[in-house]
Amino acid sequence: xxxxxxxxxxxxxxxxxxxxxxxxxxxxxxxxxxxxxxxxxxxxxxxxxxxxxxxxxxxxxxxxxxxxxxxxxxxxxxxxxxxxxxxx
Amino acid sequence: xxxxxxxxxxxxxxxxxxxxxxxxxxxxxxxxxxxxxxxxxxxxxxxxxxxxxxxxxxxxxxxxxxxxxxxxxxxxxxxxxxxxxxxxxxxxxxxxxxxxxxxxxxxxxxxxxxxxxxxxxxxxxxxxxxxxxxxxxxxxxxxxxxxxxxxxxxxxxxxxxxxxxxxxxxxxxxxxxxxxxxxxxxxxxxxxxxxxxxxxxxxxxxxxxxxxxxxxxxxxxxxxx
Numbered sequence: 001x002x003x004x005x006x007x008x009x010x011x012x013x014x015x016x017x018x019x020x021x022x023x024x025x026x027x028x029x030x031x032x033x034x035x036x037x038x039x040x041x042x043x044x045x046x047x048x049x050x051x052x053x054x055x056x057x058x059x060x061x062x063x064x065x066x067x068x069x070x071x072x073x074x075x076x077x078x079x080x081x082x083x084x085x086x087x088x
Numbered sequence: 089x090x091x092x093x094x095x096x097x098x099x100x101x102x103x104x105x106x107x108x109x110x111x112x113x114x115x116x117x118x119x120x121x122x123x124x125x126x127x128x129x130x131x132x133x134x135x136x137x138x139x140x141x142x143x144x145x146x147x148x149x150x151x152x153x154x155x156x157x158x159x160x161x162x163x164x165x166x167x168x169x170x171x172x173x174x175x176x177x178x179x180x181x182x183x184x185x186x187x188x189x190x191x192x193x194x195x196x197x198x199x200x201x202x203x204x205x206x207x208x209x210x211x212x213x214x215x216x217x218x219x220x221x222x223x224x225x226x227x228x229x230x231x232x233x234x235x236x237x238x239x240x241x242x243x244x245x246x247x248x249x250x251x252x253x254x255x256x257x258x259x260x261x262x263x264x265x266x267x268x269x270x271x272x273x274x275x276x277x278x279x280x281x282x283x284x285x286x287x288x289x290x291x292x293x294x295x296x297x298x299x300x301x302x303x304x305x306x307x308x309x310x311x312x313x
Contacts, residue, residue: 051204053197056158056167058089062112064153069146071116071139072108076089078290079166079238082306084281085288086169086237087272088103 093119102296107136110143155190155197157208161216162239164209166288169238171207172269176260177230178210179217185227185249186212193229196257205264206231222246229256231263236270236277237286282310 054075055061065072081087090100092113105123107116116139117125126132158164161177168175178193180186190210196202211217217225220232222243231245244266245259281287294300 051173053156053204055156056164056207060154060156065108065110065112067147068151068153069110069143071110071136071143072112073136074092074104074106074108076102076104077170078102078294079163079170080288080290081274082278082281082303083287083289084237084278085166085239085286086234086281087274087277088170 098295099297100295102294102299107139152195152198155194155208155210157210159209161209161211162219164207165219165232165234165241166238168207168232168241169234169236169270172272173205173207174244174263174267175207175209175232175234175241176263177217177220177232178208179214179225179230180210180212180227180249181214182212186210189227189229189249192251192253192256196253196260199257202257202260202264206260229259231260233263233267236272237281239286278306279310282307 055064061072061074064070077088079085079088090096090098092108093100093104093106101121103121104119105117105121106119108114109116123132126135155178158167164175164177176193176197178186178189180189197206197208209216214225219240220230220243221240222230224243224246226246226248228246228248228251230243232241233244234241245263247256247259251259294303
């Protein structure tokens with residue numbers, strides 16, 4: 001290591017980091033939920049949990065943000081999974 | 089939407105998560121498929137609070153925001169089923185009637201016990217109510233419990249045009265209390281959907297290549313059984 005010029009000493013480490021990044025699987029498609037899902041409420045207990053009042057139309061949400069001066073939490077999703085409705 | 093997310097080749101993904109400035113254009117975070125970069129809900133809330141400090145509200149605290157309506161009754165029903173929440177439908181026979189209903193409903197939507205508990209839709213077209221099951225479809229406010237797939241819904245509460253705010257709030261709260269959310273299993277839900285022929289085509293054709301391929305694979309597997 002002593003004989004390796006200083007500027008090349010970090011090279012193996014950089015390669016390891018690059019190798020790690022390249023071999024990581026890319027989750028382009030979110031994995032479907034497994035097990036029971038319940039959306040916003042808890043089915044067994046019927047407990048009402050705090051919810052978010054989503055603006056379901058992008059233009060309405062953008063207009064509201066402009067009007068109120070508040071930043072936007074944007075989440076998009078299609079109300080179907082594999083063409084079947086009733087699940088994101 | 090593609091402009092907003094910086095997608096130029098027509099391959100906008102199905103799910104996008106992003107924080108934007110109030111101008112609706114400046115991205116505060118890089119668009120991703122979900123909020124996993126924040127690791128925990130607590131951290132997401134913390135970071136959002138920090139971002140919020142940079143902006144000053146331009147309306148007084150007394151400002152009442154509009155009702156967060158979804159475009160159509162059938163779509164709102166589907167969204168409500170997907171979110172496992174009940175739906176509130178405002179129905180007026182004309183725009184004047186609907187405006188009167190909206191003015192009564194609007195402050196109630198932001199009541200602490202009601203906020204975020206419902207999806208909302210409004211219409212002046214009675215044909216849009218055909219997805220709702222119930223005898224009385226006269227103008228007013230309906231609380232609706234969607235079926236598992238969100239293709240139809242039972243009217244569990246109905247208040248007419250002349251009802252006061254208290255009566256409306258009581259009906260809303262009763263509808264919420266009576267609501268029985270579904271326990272959904274992803275695999276069984278999709279399988280049952282195909283078995284019963286329940287399918288949904290989005291108005292905007294799906295552009296996410298991964299999702300389109302996954303759908304084709306899933307459908308082929310089901311059909312080859």
